[in-house]
Amino acid sequence: MADEGSAAQLPGPETPPARGVTRRALFKGAGAAAAAGATFRALDALAEDTGPKDQGPGKGAVSLSVNGKTRKLEVEPRETLLEVLRLPLDLTGAKPVCDRGTCGACTVWLDGAPVYACCILAVEAEGREVTTVEGLGNPKAMHPVQQAFVDEDALQCGFCTSGLVMSCAWAVKTHGKDLSDAQVREACAGNLCRCGTYPHVLKAALAAAKEV
Ligand code: FES
Ligand code: FES
Structure with missing residues (x-):
């Protein structure tokens, strides 16, 4: 038998079910959606006029x-x-x-x-x-870092070399003659060499810095 407490929790005619939608809420929601739709259409029109074109x-x-x-x-x-x-x-x-x-x-x-x-x-x-790396220099007119890599024998298989040259050349360009050991290491921190040329790369970068 139902007691008074449980009867009070049942939805009555004036109480909408918890997950239901009243007519009032429905019309309020529709109005908000229409307003949002208008806003999005206005933004779309703005993007068409001034924004980047779709690609791909x-x-x-x-x-x-x-x-x-x-x-x-x-x-x-x-x-x-x-x-x-x-x-x-x-x-x-x-x-x-x-x-x-x-x-x-x-x-x-x-x-x-x-x-x-x-x-x-x-x-x-x-x-x-x-x-x-092709823009830094060429075999006839090498950038000081490219020349120093040759002089210091700073490459073996060569897969990492152009990347290391670009990082070292950036360090030389940024720090000039004051380039330090630590600054070369920091500049090359994102370059991996499986052949272990790091000591020669370090010497090459420091030697190139003296040439600028
Ligand atoms: S190929 Fe781009 S980081 Fe390795
Ligand atoms: S020279 Fe071979 S990976 Fe660096």
Whole structure:
């Protein structure tokens, strides 16, 4: 038999079920949804007028500045800067080793600072200056860091080398003749070398700093 307490908890005609919706709440919700819809439509219209265009999944035009030259390309939005540098642009100095931001073999400069090219989309590099190891120097006119790597025998298999050169060259550019042992180590902290060339890399960077 039901007692008074349990009878009081049953929904009566004036009490809507806990998960039900009253007509009043329904109309209030519909009004809010309509207002939100209008807001979103207004934002959509604004984005159409002033915002970036949708990209992908197909190729779209992009203009990159690489080693001081403007390169106009068609790329898919998913393509990384590393992929675009190596394939259409044939700049193979930056290496795809881990392809996930851990080894530093793909290091290039973006606006003068080292980045992992495997972790930057090519479209993100538009409007910024990209410098690769090919842009630092060439066999006939080497950058002081490139020359010092040769002189100090700072490479073995070479997979990590262009990335280490870019990090060391950034350290030399940033600290000049005052470059310290600790600053080279810090600059190269994101570059791994399976062949263990670190002591020679350190000597090369310090030697190059004396040349600038
Ligand atoms: S290939 Fe980019 S960090 Fe390893
Ligand atoms: S020289 Fe071989 S990984 Fe560095």
